[in-house]
Amino acid sequence: MDDVGKDDMSSTNEQDRKKLSLGSGKGKLSLGKTVETGQVKQSFSHGRSKTVQVEVRRRRPSQPLPGSREAAIAAAKAGGGKGGRELTAEEREARARVLEQAAARRPEEQPEAVTEETVSPAAAAETPAEAQDAVASEPAAPVDRRQAELDEMRKIEDAEAAVKAAEAARLAEEEAARQAKAAAERATARLDREGTPAPAASPAARAPVENEDDDRRKRSGGGGGAKEAPAKRPARTRTTNEPRRRQGKLTISDALSGDSGRVRSLASVRRARERERQRSRNDQGDAVKQSRDVVVPETITVQELANRMAERGGEVIKSLMKMGVMATINQIIDADTAELVAQEFGHKVRRVAESDVELGMLGTDDKVEDLRPRCPVVTVMGHVDHGKTSLLDAIRQADVASGEAGGITQHIGAYQIEVPSGDKITFIDTPGHEAFTEMRARGANVTDIVILVVAADDGIMAQTVEAIRHARAAKVPVIVAVNKIDKPDADPQRVRTELLQHEIVVEDMGGDVQAIDVSALTKQGLDTLLEAIALQAEVLELKANPDRAATGVVIEAKVERGRGSVATVLVQRGTVRTGDVFVAGAEWGRVRALVNDRGEPSESAGPSEPIEVLGLQGTPTAGDDFVVVENESRAREIADYRQRLLREKSATAGARGTVEQMLSAIQSGEADELPLVIKTDVHGSLEAIRATLEKLETSVVKPRILHSAVGGISESDVSLAGASGGIIVGFNVRANPQAREMARRDGMEIRYYSIIYDLIDDVKALLTGMLAPELKEEFLGYAQIRQVFNITKVGKVAGCMVTDGVIKRGCKVRLLRDNVVIHEGSLKTLKRFKDEVREVREGYECGMAFENYDDIREGDQIECFELKEVARTLEQVQQEASAG
Numbered sequence: 001m002d003d004v005g006k007d008d009m010s011s012t013n014e015q016d017r018k019k020l021s022l023g024s025g026k027g028k029l030s031l032g033k034t035v036e037t038g039q040v041k042q043s044f045s046h047g048r049s050k051t052v053q054v055e056v057r058r059r060r061p062s063q064p065l066p067g068s069r070e071a072a073i074a075a076a077k078a079g080g081g082k083g084g085r086e087l088t089a090e091e092r093e094a095r096a097r098v099l100e101q102a103a104a105r106r107p108e109e110q111p112e113a114v115t116e117e118t119v120s121p122a123a124a125a126e127t128p129a130e131a132q133d134a135v136a137s138e139p140a141a142p143v144d145r146r147q148a149e150l151d152e153m154r155k156i157e158d159a160e161a162a163v164k165a166a167e168a169a170r171l172a173e174e175e176a177a178r179q180a181k182a183a184a185e186r187a188t189a190r191l192d193r194e195g196t197p198a199p200a201a202s203p204a205a206r207a208p209v210e211n212e213d214d215d216r217r218k219r220s221g222g223g224g225g226a227k228e229a230p231a232k233r234p235a236r237t238r239t240t241n242e243p244r245r246r247q248g249k250l251t252i253s254d255a256l257s258g259d260s261g262r263v264r265s266l267a268s269v270r271r272a273r274e275r276e277r278q279r280s281r282n283d284q285g286d287a288v289k290q291s292r293d294v295v296v297p298e299t300i301t302v303q304e305l306a307n308r309m310a311e312r313g314g315e316v317i318k319s320l321m322k323m324g325v326m327a328t329i330n331q332i333i334d335a336d337t338a339e340l341v342a343q344e345f346g347h348k349v350r351r352v353a354e355s356d357v358e359l360g361m362l363g364t365d366d367k368v369e370d371l372r373p374r375c376p377v378v379t380v381m382g383h384v385d386h387g388k389t390s391l392l393d394a395i396r397q398a399d400v401a402s403g404e405a406g407g408i409t410q411h412i413g414a415y416q417i418e419v420p421s422g423d424k425i426t427f428i429d430t431p432g433h434e435a436f437t438e439m440r441a442r443g444a445n446v447t448d449i450v451i452l453v454v455a456a457d458d459g460i461m462a463q464t465v466e467a468i469r470h471a472r473a474a475k476v477p478v479i480v481a482v483n484k485i486d487k488p489d490a491d492p493q494r495v496r497t498e499l500l501q502h503e504i505v506v507e508d509m510g511g512d513v514q515a516i517d518v519s520a521l522t523k524q525g526l527d528t529l530l531e532a533i534a535l536q537a538e539v540l541e542l543k544a545n546p547d548r549a550a551t552g553v554v555i556e557a558k559v560e561r562g563r564g565s566v567a568t569v570l571v572q573r574g575t576v577r578t579g580d581v582f583v584a585g586a587e588w589g590r591v592r593a594l595v596n597d598r599g600e601p602s603e604s605a606g607p608s609e610p611i612e613v614l615g616l617q618g619t620p621t622a623g624d625d626f627v628v629v630e631n632e633s634r635a636r637e638i639a640d641y642r643q644r645l646l647r648e649k650s651a652t653a654g655a656r657g658t659v660e661q662m663l664s665a666i667q668s669g670e671a672d673e674l675p676l677v678i679k680t681d682v683h684g685s686l687e688a689i690r691a692t693l694e695k696l697e698t699s700v701v702k703p704r705i706l707h708s709a710v711g712g713i714s715e716s717d718v719s720l721a722g723a724s725g726g727i728i729v730g731f732n733v734r735a736n737p738q739a740r741e742m743a744r745r746d747g748m749e750i751r752y753y754s755i756i757y758d759l760i761d762d763v764k765a766l767l768t769g770m771l772a773p774e775l776k777e778e779f780l781g782y783a784q785i786r787q788v789f790n791i792t793k794v795g796k797v798a799g800c801m802v803t804d805g806v807i808k809r810g811c812k813v814r815l816l817r818d819n820v821v822i823h824e825g826s827l828k829t830l831k832r833f834k835d836e837v838r839e840v841r842e843g844y845e846c847g848m849a850f851e852n853y854d855d856i857r858e859g860d861q862i863e864c865f866e867l868k869e870v871a872r873t874l875e876q877v878q879q880e881a882s883a884g
Helices: 003-016 069-079 089-105 121-125 129-137 145-193 203-219 252-257 266-284 302-309 313-322 335-344 354-358 388-396 437-445 462-474 492-502 526-540 632-668 683-695 715-724 737-746 756-769 874-883
Strands: 019-021 030-032 035-043 049-057 293-296 299-301 332-334 348-351 377-382 413-418 424-429 449-455 478-483 514-517 551-560 564-573 581-584 587-595 610-616 625-629 672-680 701-710 727-731 750-753 774-791 795-808 812-817 820-832 839-841 845-850 861-870
Touching: 089 145, 293 302, 293 335, 299 302, 299 335, 302 313, 302 335, 313 335, 332 335, 335 348, 354 632, 377 388, 377 437, 377 462, 388 413, 388 424, 388 478, 388 526, 413 551, 413 610, 424 526, 437 462, 437 551, 437 683, 449 462, 449 526, 478 492, 478 526, 492 514, 514 526, 551 683, 551 701, 564 625, 581 610, 581 632, 587 632, 625 632, 672 683, 672 715, 672 756, 683 701, 683 727, 683 756, 701 715, 701 756, 715 727, 715 737, 727 756, 737 750, 750 756, 756 874, 774 845, 795 820, 795 861, 812 845, 820 839
Parallel strands: 293 348, 377 424, 377 449, 449 478, 478 514, 672 701, 672 727, 727 750
Antiparallel strands: 019 030, 035 049, 299 332, 413 424, 551 564, 551 625, 564 610, 581 587, 581 625, 587 610, 774 795, 774 861, 795 839, 795 845, 812 820, 812 861, 820 845
């Protein structure tokens, strides 16, 4: 379309477009409307709709910034057309001045063509007169001088940038030509060295030929004429060291490098290095194999063993297969197998075990110069109700015996007194009941001297003999205290004589055992007893080192409200202080407080001093060792190891008991069990109750302890007993309100005891009630069949004569034929004449019929008997089991 048509269409569009004027009159700016508005109905779900206003914005064409290069090009393009603006005289002069300056810098370089940005004055002079008249007829717009200067400066800078770009392009072309020429010369020289028959012509020699070829092609119109066929070069073979022929174009970087062949890849370099390393390993062989110290625990996986030996897992598996052990990489092997494997690989083995965490816990032995004298530890032992606690009360001037339930000691106690001479003595009181065997053994093991208390009016009893055995097993000296000499029927000499039966010879009879007559009621002989203890302690020369970490033994442990787990500890060496970290059996803790036997707080406790320790994480077992360690991590590690051992031991014992129960159930029928949940105040009472209840076990009935612990009865205990249908037993403890309410709601039975006699008797009665009654056969009499009658609708009836005893209706009968039992059953009817009678005595005749049996004959004999149920006792069952 020509320019006239374009102008007509543009004018028509300008007339149709509505103007948005910013003012009125000539010279005011106006904008065309670029926004079209309309309404659209928009639909939504559930039949809803909405009419929205829509604006369609048309994009306004972008205009170049005034003074920019694009604006100059556009102005130059529009300068000669219709509708474009004619350059002013000032602009033409500025452009001419810029071109003259550029030509003055490079006179030898003239631009081949005038760019669109520059217009010469001559071209401006050739502008059509019509365009100049049109420009002149237009109203002159005010000229902004500042804007004109900026435009001129931008034009000058653009012209200078164009000149510099042309210069840089020219230099780059020259450099490229120079590098190409140098590369061609190097290639020609290399071909000459390799023996090329015809050297290539130089570029200067080839130039005329190339020019003639170009002229010929131009004259012929691009290849219309005939061409000479190029001469064929003789074929040659590529030598071994000659690089491959270059493929593709020759780039500047290839020409500069001087070698356009292929470069060695990184993969080939890595393969070569790996081959070199493999070659060096093969050359060295096994001559530099390193021997390591391998730590082997009790069990270890194959992978871990290989890692510790720095060997391949596959090699370790091969070694195991040679030994006949088929193991995978994650399989666990024992320490002996691991040691053999490590020795086969040439490593040194160091065996370790989990128990090594306890190594060094007790420390080193004390030096002789560090030892200091300590007070003796005296344990009072003897039979129940022989006055042990009363004797200690008389020595300590206390009244412990009056507060004991049932008038007997059921706890082990530790006290320390100071004698008039200023020395101190530690006493340990043990209960005398037969159930507290463990307490007596524990007291004998931690003591230095044993005082055997024997009542002068009672003599040697069962627990007295047991105490003698404990003292002899502990290898400690014994002092006999003959108590209750104030009673009228007391006979101290009889006691001394009875002791001879148990290999205890007192000094009065030529032996080495001291025997002191005392009375706890009148305090007679107490001073003599204390002197005898001091003399025995002086002979023993008791010493310990107080300046070291404390070690001792837990005498008793309990749980108290507000104090938590409390352990009564007898310190044997060293000194325990507040804040020390310790291990007590399978529990650990930090000493929060120390309380002596009088209930007073203390900061420390030395050797032979009993002390209550607060701050335990759990309740230890009575008899556990007490050791102060350096830090919490060591204490926690030792406690975790011991707890793990206890769990494994209990699991093994439970599994073994289950198998034994299964076998016994197969052989003699399954025994009835009495489930029990036992809670006590101290651990010593708990172990005594458990030991006593285990003695009540029989093959028919037995107690089953579901749970036993120290502390009050809680909701979990009630839930456990309810799930198993058991009984909750509380010894010197009570249930909390929540547990009581739960037991009342579920109908559970909680039994409280404060005396161990009552607890054992009740459990024994419960077990006895579970015993099935024994059936005893009681003989009634004999009857002989004289005649057999066959009665309609009744069957056969035997006419009998009672020859011995009495025959009762409904009794059990046996039918004897030739003294052989052929039937045993029940008597259906017993008649005398036509009347049914209850019994028939000896010498009378009667008629008898059997239940479901009619094979009776004359001459048969009938034996009559009754079965009676007789209650059994645990003692009878145990005797039957031992006899069987």
